[in-house]
Amino acid sequence: MxxxxxxxxxxxxxxxxxxxxxxxxxxxxxxxxxxxxxxxxxxxxxxxxxxxxxxxxxxxxxxxxxxxxxxxxxxxxxxxxxxxxxxxxxxxxxxxxxxxxxxxxxxxxxxxxxxxxxxxxxxxxxxxxxxxxxxxxxxxxxxxxxxxxxxxxxxxxxxxxxxxxxxxxxxxxxxxxxxxxxxxxxxxxxxxxxxxxxxxxxxxxxxLEKLPRKDFHRYLSERLSSVFPDSHEALSERILDYTGCHPYYSQQLAANVWQVGVLQPGSKDPLDEAVDHIVKSHGLDYERLWINQNRTNRWIMQRLASRKPLQSGEYRTSTVYSALKRLQKDGYVIYSDRYELEDPFFKQWILNEE
Ligand SMILES: Nc1ncnc2c1ncn2[C@@H]1O[C@H](COP(=O)(O)OP(=O)(O)OP(=O)(O)O)[C@@H](O)[C@H]1O
Ligand SMILES: [Mg+2]
The missing domain is CATH 3.40.50.300 (P-loop containing nucleotide triphosphate hydrolases)
Incomplete structure (x- = not known):
């Protein structure tokens, strides 16, 4: 298959x-x-x-x-x-x-x-x-x-x-x-x-916006159904929650969930398993990326990963704002209704390391 x-x-x-x-x-x-x-x-x-x-x-x-x-x-x-x-x-x-x-x-x-x-x-x-x-x-x-x-x-x-x-x-x-x-x-x-x-x-x-949730859900769900006949709907929901409907990351996560389903049919939580696999396989890249960031950037990324407010008094608002703009320009941070880390797996890596 x-x-x-x-x-x-x-x-x-x-x-x-x-x-x-x-x-x-x-x-x-x-x-x-x-x-x-x-x-x-x-x-x-x-x-x-x-x-x-x-x-x-x-x-x-x-x-x-x-x-x-x-x-x-x-x-x-x-x-x-x-x-x-x-x-x-x-x-x-x-x-x-x-x-x-x-x-x-x-x-x-x-x-x-x-x-x-x-x-x-x-x-x-x-x-x-x-x-x-x-x-x-x-x-x-x-x-x-x-x-x-x-x-x-x-x-x-x-x-x-x-x-x-x-x-x-x-x-x-x-x-x-x-x-x-x-x-x-x-x-x-x-x-x-x-x-x-x-x-x-x-x-x-x-x-161009992200893909609409309903259609994307149907797309994922249909394709997961042969491997997860009972849980494909719920798994698709969780995939989209995890990636915020991001087209690329959703397909990536779904591909890995599907893979877990095929290779480890007894797995307790295929989604957790898939996330773990992706985060581990990118670990070296994430580490290199992290090392190359200055302290302000690292602090901002940690706050975004754990969804804590950026106005905590630790850094001046202007410093935070200009760092955010740079991170956004470099593609690490995106803004839709709020600032967030672009890559949900990098976000997970940051949370695991904290
Ligand atoms: N309409 C779609 N349906 C399903 N998946 C999609 C769709 N559009 C994009 N994707 C997913 O997102 C990935 C990236 O798509 P694409 O390369 O077209 O994006 P891009 O915005 O041109 O990316 P880049 O910024 O790297 O140039 C695809 O490989 C696919 O996994
Ligand atoms: Mg392109």
């Missing part, structure tokens, strides 16, 4: 649940000439929901993850490689003649996939302009291409002033819908909401 839960990568098909409204909205939105910016804390399902919507739109689309690009030249090459997957080279060869630097295109003999590269030391600014204008020329107002740029906040790290250049190219285009995704809340907001940023008000801002 295969584990019916999936966590970590993009989920689709039977691993994807709910987000009906979001998918419909994105699909409809992309019929306009506008660009979409999707923001949420890490692992809420941005990449998955966009992949689904874009696929269902039936339109030509490409996706590049900026976290995996090392320079403007590398970004340009990756965009071009994706573009050739959608538009075979022989059909767009005439458009490449506009390029100021000719790319090297080769077929990887092992995988059969296409490799695209540019000579080293060429001006990245020229490359990105040529590649983005190629996409523009291959499409039309009636047949816009969808270009998804994942982990878009990385644009600030690729090269100085790259955001400015990118914006000025994109601004002149009419045949592309850009979908920009990002997970570092404050940085993404800064890019799109700060008047001084080149991307100020570039597109419609959409925020």
């Amino acid at each position: 295969d584990n019916p839960f999936k966590f970590g990568t993009i989920v689709e098909e039977e691993y994807f649940t709910d987000r009906v409204k979001e998918v419909a909205y994105i699909k409809q939105f992309l019929k306009s000439a506008n660009h979409l910016v999707l923001i949420s804390p890490r692992r809420f399902g941005k990449s998955s929901v966009v992949a689904k919507a874009v696929k269902e739109s039936g339109r030509k689309h490409i996706t590049v993850n900026l976290q995996q690009t090392t320079s403007i030249a590398d970004f340009s090459a990756k965009l071009l490689r994706e573009f050739f997957k959608v538009h075979p080279l022989e059909k767009v060869r005439h458009l490449i003649t506009h390029f100021r630097v000719i790319p090297t295109v080769s077929t990887n003999p092992v995988t059969g996939s296409m490799d695209v590269s540019f000579q080293p030391n060429v001006d990245g600014n020229v490359l990105i302009e040529d590649v983005l204008m190629l996409i523009e020329r291959a499409h039309s107002v009636k047949n816009r291409m969808i270009v998804v740029l994942d982990e878009f906040q990385e644009v600030l790290d690729i090269a100085p002033k790259f955001d400015k250049q990118l914006r000025s190219i994109m601004q002149s285009q009419k045949h592309i819908n850009y979908v920009l995704l990002g997970s570092q809340e404050s940085m993404m907001t800064d890019i799109f909401e700060n008047k001084k940023s080149p991307f100020y008000h570039f597109g419609e801002l959409m925020r």
Whole structure:
């Protein structure tokens, strides 16, 4: 029996649940000439929901993850490689003649996939302009291409002033819908909401919430029922209580509960067992993470883990607030209706160590 839960990568098909409204909205939105910016804390399902919507739109689309690009030249090459997957080279060869630097295109003999590269030391600014204008020329107002740029906040790290250049190219285009995704809340907001940023008000801002409890409960419950015929409903409740309906952590915990059910059918409390297993298997990472925090951060994390108030007089309010903001920016703390630790298993580790 295969584990019916999936966590970590993009989920689709039977691993994807709910987000009906979001998918419909994105699909409809992309019929306009506008660009979409999707923001949420890490692992809420941005990449998955966009992949689904874009696929269902039936339109030509490409996706590049900026976290995996090392320079403007590398970004340009990756965009071009994706573009050739959608538009075979022989059909767009005439458009490449506009390029100021000719790319090297080769077929990887092992995988059969296409490799695209540019000579080293060429001006990245020229490359990105040529590649983005190629996409523009291959499409039309009636047949816009969808270009998804994942982990878009990385644009600030690729090269100085790259955001400015990118914006000025994109601004002149009419045949592309850009979908920009990002997970570092404050940085993404800064890019799109700060008047001084080149991307100020570039597109419609959409925020993704956690998955709705009822649907997620049904999803978990159905999949746990074969292993836990009597307790699948209650176990699903407890999983969602534990993770606060977080998409990734819920799937992770459910996968481990299921595993306990299969491997230790007599287990007294499969949920406790699963939590224990996850916390232990991440113990070294958590320890390293903890060691690298300063005292204020550690204190804040302990207070959040045990749900004790932060205004206890131990630290100045301004100190606590700025530390919280930093922790939030680094992704350790999230804010929905209150501040909480992002990872419920790290929270458990902190409680165990106290
Ligand atoms: N609609 C969904 N149905 C079920 N599980 C989901 C859904 N969306 C996300 N998940 C769970 O969350 C995990 C992360 O999803 P995804 O990679 O799409 O999120 P993300 O916001 O793009 O993450 P990151 O911040 O790492 O880029 C998935 O592997 C899956 O376990
Ligand atoms: Mg993602």
